[in-house]
Amino acid sequence: MQRKAFKAAVVVALASTLVGGASVAAWSEPSGQNQNEQGERGGEIRNVIYLLGDGMGRTHVTAGRERFYGADGRLNMERMPFVGQVATHAVEKGSAKPALVTDSASSATAWSSGVKTYNAALGVDSYEKKVVTLMEQAKAAGFATGNVSTAEITDATPAAEFSHVLLRGCQGPSYSDAACLPKNADGSYEAKPADSTLITPVAEQIARNGTADVVLGGGLARFEPDDQKALEAQGYQVLGSFGDPALPTQSAASQKVATKADLDAARGRKVVGLFNRGNLTVEAAKSALPAGAPEKAEPTLSDMTTKAIDLLAKKNRRGFFLQIEGAQIDKRSHANDAAQTLGEIKAFDDAVAKAVDFAKRDGHTLVIVTADHECAGFNIIEKGTFTNAEAAAPPANNDAGNPANNSSPARSAAANVKDPSRSGGIVNGAGSKDPKNFAPATFRTPDDPAGVADGSPDASLWLTYLSGNHTGADVPIFAYGPGGQRFAASQDNTELYGKMYRALFNRSPQH
Amino acid sequence: MKHPAHPARTAAVLAALALGLLTGCSGGDGDAAPVPVAPSSVALPAPKQPAAPAAALATPAAAGEVRVEAGPFTDRVRLTGLTLSKGSAVGGHLTITSDVSDVLALEVRAAFYDAGGQLVGTGTFRYQEEEASTGEHDGPRAAGEGIDFSAVAEKLTGTPVSAVLSIPVLVNE
Numbered sequence: 093m094q095r096k097a098f099k100a101a102v103v104v105a106l107a108s109t110l111v112g113g114a115s116v117a118a119w120s121e122p123s124g125q126n127q128n129e130q131g132e133r134g135g136e137i138r139n140v141i142y143l144l145g146d147g148m149g150r151t152h153v154t155a156g157r158e159r160f161y162g163a164d165g166r167l168n169m170e171r172m173p174f175v176g177q178v179a180t181h182a183v184e185k186g187s188a189k190p191a192l193v194t195d196s197a198s199s200a201t202a203w204s205s206g207v208k209t210y211n212a213a214l215g216v217d218s219y220e221k222k223v224v225t226l227m228e229q230a231k232a233a234g235f236a237t238g239n240v241s242t243a244e245i246t247d248a249t250p251a252a253e254f255s256h257v258l259l260r261g262c263q264g265p266s267y268s269d270a271a272c273l274p275k276n277a278d279g280s281y282e283a284k285p286a287d288s289t290l291i292t293p294v295a296e297q298i299a300r301n302g303t304a305d306v307v308l309g310g311g312l313a314r315f316e317p318d319d320q321k322a323l324e325a326q327g328y329q330v331l332g333s334f335g336d337p338a339l340p341t342q343s344a345a346s347q348k349v350a351t352k353a354d355l356d357a358a359r360g361r362k363v364v365g366l367f368n369r370g371n372l373t374v375e376a377a378k379s380a381l382p383a384g385a386p387e388k389a390e391p392t393l394s395d396m397t398t399k400a401i402d403l404l405a406k407k408n409r410r411g412f413f414l415q416i417e418g419a420q421i422d423k424r425s426h427a428n429d430a431a432q433t434l435g436e437i438k439a440f441d442d443a444v445a446k447a448v449d450f451a452k453r454d455g456h457t458l459v460i461v462t463a464d465h466e467c468a469g470f471n472i473i474e475k476g477t478f479t480n481a482e483a484a485a486p487p488a489n490n491d492a493g494n495p496a497n498n499s500s501p502a503r504s505a506a507a508n509v510k511d512p513s514r515s516g517g518i519v520n521g522a523g524s525k526d527p528k529n530f531a532p533a534t535f536r537t538p539d540d541p542a543g544v545a546d547g548s549p550d551a552s553l554w555l556t557y558l559s560g561n562h563t564g565a566d567v568p569i570f571a572y573g574p575g576g577q578r579f580a581a582s583q584d585n586t587e588l589y590g591k592m593y594r595a596l597f598n599r600s601p602q603h
Numbered sequence: 604m605k606h607p608a609h610p611a612r613t614a615a616v617l618a619a620l621a622l623g624l625l626t627g628c629s630g631g632d633g634d635a636a637p638v639p640v641a642p643s644s645v646a647l648p649a650p651k652q653p654a655a656p657a658a659a660l661a662t663p664a665a666a667g668e669v670r671v672e673a674g675p676f677t678d679r680v681r682l683t684g685l686t687l688s689k690g691s692a693v694g695g696h697l698t699i700t701s702d703v704s705d706v707l708a709l710e711v712r713a714a715f716y717d718a719g720g721q722l723v724g725t726g727t728f729r730y731q732e733e734e735a736s737t738g739e740h741d742g743p744r745a746a747g748e749g750i751d752f753s754a755v756a757e758k759l760t761g762t763p764v765s766a767v768l769s770i771p772v773l774v775n776e
């Protein structure tokens with residue numbers, strides 16, 4: 093071990109000599125074999141930046157590319173050299189039986205702790221046993237750590253790295269049975285666990301466990317003045333105000349959200365900035381607000397990414413681990429709001445560019461971009477066509493016994509037409525007032541002639557949703573940097589934990 | 604599950620770890636602390652409970668009056684048609700205005716006060732849209748059209764003539 097470490101040190105020194113400075117990018121293409129080998133020895137990878145688009149399936153990525161860069165363009169994440177896919181299923185509570193469609197809590201626990209768990213569980217396995225998280229391990233081993241989201245910072249995805257609760261609803265500010273205790277099959281609540289951490293609101297945990305040095309997102313309403321006090325006692329710079337300790341309960345009037353200006357001015361090694369009392373404002377909605385609207389003072393995900401990297405990379409010898417979530421891709425997909433979904437994909441992808449730019453300059457940073465699950469069965473249909481939801485009759489599966497597949501069509505031509513009662517025109521155009529409308533939303537792309545408008549039949553990108561729920565589709569994963577090739581595989585979401593662990597600690601997980 | 608649990612490999616890793624600690628080598632980072640295998644165990648205070656309702660109203664209320672106390676989530680909902688019915692329940696219509704995703708938990712608490720402004724009881728309305736077991740929800744939703752609610756007094760120690768509503772719990776998926 094010592095000899096290998098010595099060799100790695102020599103190679104690093106040589107590389108520094110050749111490029112004339114360690115700050116110059118040492119890594120650019122997947123063919124950089126020496127760099128990759130060093131990465132696996134641990135001297136090479138100092139920082140891991142893990143970005144995820146919540147609910148961002150493969151089609152979300154494709155639709156974002158076509159909308160913003162055209163059919164021949166690429167999103168920033170698609171420019172990363174290593175590409176793979178991730179299976180995302182959860183398990184039934186109290187068992188290892190697969191539950192094929194995951195929620196954000198189970199999925200985030202999978203990559204944060206390497207275990208399959210039940211939907212709604214955070215930082216506990218399927219049997220309610222608390223499991224260590226990668227961010228806790230990184231922090232304890234001397235890495236700087238950061239957790240960034242456009243959701244409430246107590247929401248499932250960020251929470252899985254720095255809290256442990258039986259139910260994701262247990263966010264705060266206060267405990268309640270319904271939010272914090274799972275139910276038995278008969279509808280009664282489970283007995284309270286012996287370890288009260290597991291029913292302690294996430295906000296209360298985050299404010300006291302010191303797991304993340306930099307915490308940026310929404311969810312100020314989950315926190316109270318005693319949380320601010322606890323954070324400040326640990327040396328955190330708290331932006332804005334968690335409220336007035338003299339009041340029994342906090343409200344919009346007593347709390348003060350942090351602003352982008354506060355973030356820009358932040359200089360601490362440990363910083364907490366909560367920029368909205370709930371989730372951060374969706375970018376498309378924010379840009380439509382008049383100048384001076386308070387939401388306009390919120391930072392973008394790119395702003396938070398740049399600042400988090402800046403704070404974590406400064407005066408830090410060991411390296412850092414940073415998780416960044418674009419949360420509203422999922423939330424707007426649940427709402428089947430294609431325009432805002434697309435806007436959030438772009439905002440997320442812009443943040444990816446900030447992370448990759450840093451990694452290129454730094455040369456010792458692994459950047460991973462993926463998702464926790466797909467949301468809403470997002471689809472790109474051919475311009476001018478329609479989905480089964482709009483059709484007069486569904487196709488009948490009456491040809492199953494025919495090996496030559498040459499019998500009469502499964503759906504008569506008469507039935508394969510739009511049913512006007514469920515196809516009231518393009519939903520972001522002529523059919524926008526029809527509440528029973530299943531028609532697609534349409535968007536122009538850079539390939540469309542000038543003058544083609546969103547919501548018109550002439551726009552080329554036609555988007556539909558299957559439902560308002562998550563689906564079980566695998567999600568894409570992209571990687572850049574030393575060790576990135578390990579992610580160019582078909583893998584389970586629990587494997588991401590082990591791969592990131594090896595990247596940070598240069599050895600296999602122990603538990 | 605997916606853990607590398609092969610005994611020989613685990614032993615090798617442990618041996619390498621021990622060697623690393625003995626020789627001060629840890630992959631090129633001289634000051635690397637060991638990686639813990641147990642979760643964070645910071646001592647936490649007991650889970651916070653919602654603030655108790657005031658024992659007495661600060662300002663007198665008119666008979667039948669239903670007030671809404673500003674709290675962590677009152678700016679995320681619209682409350683309409685609030686009435687104190689039969690002296691022992693507060694009803695109305697609640698619409699969530701901030702999020703459209705499933706409501707994981709919502710609690711509306713009513714504190715009931717007598718003619719002298721003294722607290723005489725409380726009642727709580729609880730609601731959720733996604734059962735953890737089934738993921739299903741029937742009926743109207745709190746976002747969009749909104750829901751009717753009723754918070755019924757549980758143990759009254761007097762005759763309520765007014766009530767104060769608060770929303771201590773609201774979580775969206």
Ligand SMILES: [Zn+2]
Pocket residue numbers: 147196422423426467562776
């Ligand atoms: Zn979701």
